[in-house]
Amino acid sequence: MGTKLSKGDLFGWDLDAEDFSASKLAQIAKDRLAEKHAVFFRNFPVDMGVLTEFLSGLGDILPNYDSKSRGGGAPGAINRVKYNRPVDRPSFVHEKSGPLMLHTARSWRQPRPRFMSMLMVDSGWRGYNYGMNGESAVVCWRHALTRCAELDPEFLSHKLPLLKDTPIRFTATRVVEDFSNLPLIYEIDDPNHDLDYGVRFKQDIVEVVQALADKPPRFDEYLDALKFLVKVTNSPDVAVSYPMDRGDIVVLDNNRFGHGRLDFIPERLTDGKLETNPREIWSATIQ
Ligand SMILES: O=C(O)CCC(=O)C(=O)O
Numbered sequence: 001m002g003t004k005l006s007k008g009d010l011f012g013w014d015l016d017a018e019d020f021s022a023s024k025l026a027q028i029a030k031d032r033l034a035e036k037h038a039v040f041f042r043n044f045p046v047d048m049g050v051l052t053e054f055l056s057g058l059g060d061i062l063p064n065y066d067s068k069s070r071g072g073g074a075p076g077a078i079n080r081v082k083y084n085r086p087v088d089r090p091s092f093v094h095e096k097s098g099p100l101m102l103h104t105a106r107s108w109r110q111p112r113p114r115f116m117s118m119l120m121v122d123s124g125w126r127g128y129n130y131g132m133n134g135e136s137a138v139v140c141w142r143h144a145l146t147r148c149a150e151l152d153p154e155f156l157s158h159k160l161p162l163l164k165d166t167p168i169r170f171t172a173t174r175v176v177e178d179f180s181n182l183p184l185i186y187e188i189d190d191p192n193h194d195l196d197y198g199v200r201f202k203q204d205i206v207e208v209v210q211a212l213a214d215k216p217p218r219f220d221e222y223l224d225a226l227k228f229l230v231k232v233t234n235s236p237d238v239a240v241s242y243p244m245d246r247g248d249i250v251v252l253d254n255n256r257f258g259h260g261r262l263d264f265i266p267e268r269l270t271d272g273k274l275e276t277n278p279r280e281i282w283s284a285t286i287q
């Protein structure tokens, strides 16, 4: 591939939500999604009602992670991702600090959700070294698979078939949903390229597969192939990262794109007082 990819390569030129009436936004997004399988707007209203209506125009919003637990959080189906200091219970993933490896929304679920969306509500603390400001990361799986094929002459003949032909089943503890038996790399309905596949990854997919009770056949080779794909996916060669400002929103084809984030500082002392990072994202998964 040669040159490093930028946000514009993935999303096209930036769209400004202020250029359109709220009722038009879903149609604009659908047009972009049909063309690019991803869409990015600046200046989207930070408002649960507007966001819910916009996302409902793209499909059904799946219930949020907290709906099956006592965790509290955002009302309705929108998931509130914000650092929460662990005090008397372990933190949920959406409350933790630290980077998130590139992953898929509801990676365990069948049927596969079509889209995932993230709206930056508060970009949190900035001005730290790159990679410490909670920058967002996105990968197009086709790019990752293409790069794997460039780096490893055995990828297409050996590693890809293993990942694409081995059914895998993993679960999630805080949801009641049907679990997928699809391979981690699977065929999609409307491929437009040799390597246009869907991928479903949890952010710790290697550990998830290692912990499976039913190990896939040829487990060592399988794990080797998986580790290679995870490494390439999270390398700056193919993962595109960028800071999001308040009001930036992305909608991704959840088969073709993975999402994650770089690290951020969760807490700091200012004049002897402990402050927590206000970084906050509203995210949702759409069927
Ligand atoms: O904190 C982030 O930027 C990513 C959050 C995320 O992965 C999600 O909401 O699904």
Ligand SMILES: [Fe+2]
Residues within 6 Å of the ligand: 103, 104, 105, 259
């Ligand atoms: Fe996520």
